[in-house]
Amino acid sequence: MNKPLLALTVAISMALFGATVASAADVVPVNFDDPGEGYNDTTPAAPVGGNPGTTLGEQRQIVAQFAADLWGSVLASDVPVYVGAQFNPLGPNVLGSAGTTFYIYNFPGAAYPDTIYFSALADALAGEDLVPGYVDISSQFSSDFTFYYGLDDNTPAGQINFLDVVMHEFGHGLGFANAENEGTGEFAGGLQDIYSVYTYDNTAGKYWPQMTVNERKASGINYGNVVFTGASATAGAGLILDPRTGFRVTAPASIAGDYPYGTASFGPAISPANFGGSVVLGTDGVGASNDGCEPLDNGAAIAGNIAMLDRGTCNFTVKVLNAQIAGATGVLIADNAPGNPPPGLGGTDPAITIPSIRITQALGNSIKAVLPGVTVGFVVDPNELQGADDAGRPRLYMPDPVQGGSSGSHYDTALAPNALMEPAINDSLFAAINLDITPNLLQDTGWKLNDGNATIDGCDTGIGIVDDAGIIIGANVQATSNLCLSRAARRGDYQGCMDAYKGRMLADGLITDKQAGRMMACAAKVGKAKKQ
């Protein structure tokens, strides 16, 4: 059977027998690029990381379709989701953009009145394409940048995994975002949005729609105190987040508490075992005498304690090394500019053997005001979750000052392990398999998740599409089956592609032998005539 016939046979049989997958969303990338560029770039490329494309454009298309199939498997909708897809030269340092094209409200099926829903979700809830003829999501990526187009978890150092980027950006377009400007506190159209309905400020004790514009503007920079309260996201957070770890001021009582901090790229990682004790302000007697840029002149007081130094003038590594030479067991670097959370400490110096962290300017001032008598530590609290509030609700990223494009519409960078929808995508993610608590949040906003098993041509593989913790192995099975099918000229090619996939999944421990057998039994039926 040639390629078109094989694909057509499967399409027809899915229409006839595929009732179990009818609710899977059909996410359709719509390629807007001209011939020879972007998604149609004919530059030869070697297949990489499970991506069989042989041109740059083909590899890009395969990743976009794979991402569409993953999201389409996880979400349920009877209405196709059309995603505009383009690659363009976007200039230095810009990787791309994505967003919903329409805000829709007061449509049949909306759970909340006068509430903005993103186009794809509104269509899913209404059961029809409410604004046909246009894409639901617009996405654009940079043709100036070299991405890694593999579908696996082997992104080389120094490259960026395109699949993770696309999964993240599609996530925004599907509804992981508000319709509010954190810089002004204003809602688009003067209407609350469904994401903001669940956005709660623990300090104000109010949900965002309950706030005035000015209150919301203040909440938009209330770092660490704004959470997403949806039941599914909260339940998911309890399943995946690590125990809370953090920097704590233990005395005096007037400033005791947990505070945000930035980690260092040099020296040992901070831990309860290596960080704790009394704080002593380091002095060097030169210029800004607390910056630690010269050898410290109060070594007798510093020795055996935590040195506190101010940011500025010289590299962080110089300061920490001077404190170490003076006998400090750890270092606090107090920022010299306002802002929250504190960024990390960059630099390298293998001579540094003590831990160091960065704290806010505000906390630095508070500590200085009550010295001596300040004690600090690094604590692990097994009863609380890292990146969630005490009620277990995941935090949203609300840095001070506002970071346009990052504030509000992301999980907090404090979450551990890292989440797909944090503002800084990093190489610890593997969105082809793990969407963490992203589907949970989308479920809270109204999306239905496919809680059944992956199917191949209507055959149940026994592999769950998505679990409560956002593991999407079943979705990966369906997306891979689609990819194998799209590339196979004959049934044998498809079987071989799926067999290789089975081997990789077994080797990685992602499926059991029993699941592998059932998956391959389903794959073996593809292209065969079915009994009516």
Place this chain on the structure above:
Amino acid sequence: MNHKARTLWLISGLAIAAAASVAHAAKPSTTPQQRKAAVDTIKRNHKQFDATQPRTMAQANATKVRLSSGGSAMRAPTELWNHLAVQRDAQGNPHQVETSNGAQAPAIQEEQAK
């Protein structure tokens, strides 16, 4: 708002209104033929649609229309879209961050040396 901008918003509004007039009769496009037809229509509309996507919230507010299905719609402003940027640290490693529309990538956060 100048004449050209006003024209763009008018076109934008008309595009939504035209779509709205057929929305009520629309059914889920589930067959390959319906899907292809929908994609072809989207591609035909793309250039005009793309050119009229509002940038600011004020511009977006001006695109509000009622849908025949009983709901209402407005175009989303690109200033609220998520824009992805990359920074490189001193070792050349890329770090991705999201920024607002048209904004330069902020100074690198994780790897400031001083």
